[in-house]
Amino acid sequence: EAGVTQFPSHSVIEKGQTVTLRCDPISGHDNLYWYRRVMGKEIKFLLHFVKESKQDESGMPNNRFLAERTGGTYSTLKVQPAELEDSGVYFCASSLGGTVPYEQYFGPGTRLTVT
Amino acid sequence: QQQVKQSPQSLIVQKGGIPIINCAYENTAFDYFPWYQQFPGKGPALLIAIRPDVSEKKEGRFTISFNKSAKQFSLHIMDSQPGDSATYFCAASPYNNNDMRFGAGTRLTVKP
Numbered sequence: 001e002a003g004v005t006q007f008p009s010h011s012v013i014e015k016g017q018t019v020t021l022r023c024d025p026i027s028g029h030d031n032l033y034w035y036r037r038v039m040g041k042e043i044k045f046l047l048h049f050v051k052e053s054k055q056d057e058s059g060m061p062n063n064r065f066l067a068e069r070t071g072g073t074y075s076t077l078k079v080q081p082a083e084l085e086d087s088g089v090y091f092c093a094s095s096l097g098g099t100v101p102y103e104q105y106f107g108p109g110t111r112l113t114v115t
Numbered sequence: 116q117q118q119v120k121q122s123p124q125s126l127i128v129q130k131g132g133i134p135i136i137n138c139a140y141e142n143t144a145f146d147y148f149p150w151y152q153q154f155p156g157k158g159p160a161l162l163i164a165i166r167p168d169v170s171e172k173k174e175g176r177f178t179i180s181f182n183k184s185a186k187q188f189s190l191h192i193m194d195s196q197p198g199d200s201a202t203y204f205c206a207a208s209p210y211n212n213n214d215m216r217f218g219a220g221t222r223l224t225v226k227p
Contacts, residue, residue, distance in 0.1 A: 035217075040220075043217035106160065
């Protein structure tokens with residue numbers, strides 16, 4: 001079974017540009033999460049989808065970030081316009097639905113560098 | 116505000132040593148505490164997890180110790196091997212949802 005996949009693996013953009021990150025969760029996983037890790041810091045929660053609905057987006061830094069999960073399958077995270085502080089590794093994770101803490105399966109991450 | 120504090124930031128041990136990584140939390144709503152292991156170029160992967168109804172959990176060479184009153188938990192790796200060299204993250208979440216809060220990570224190096 002395929003794991004969580006993320007695209008691209010690396011992205012280098014200039015300040016002010018737009019970047020869209022994509023995450024394909026494990027098939028059948030209702031829960032999808034986005035996280036970000038700035039170098040040396042904690043993996044910070046950004047938001048949580050249950051199917052196509054945003055369950056919790058309290059971690060989104062500001063309105064330059066837009067996440068979507070149309071149809072409850074793959075998800076995109078768009079940063080527009082990108083700022084220098086947006087650099088970091090963006091992880092996506094997915095888990096089964098339900099009320100117990102199912103294991104979260106992480107993708108390999110997208111390393112975003114804003115210059 | 117960092118909800119889970121992890122230490123040390125990096126750790127070097129000799130093969131066979133017992134590295135210990137510590138984490139502390141404040142939010143009493145947390146009651147699920149996993150540890151994740153991350154190798155370079157890969158995403159974090161669940162290693163072992165504990166709930167506060169037990170004080171210790173072992174899986175192979177990995178042990179979590181949990182102190183509910185102190186709101187602290189730690190990971191011990193017995194008979195560490197060079198293949199254990201990785202970054203380890205502690206995390207915490209409320210049991211009724213999966214919104215995880217992570218520590219800053221510990222880069223472990225096990226020397227041959």
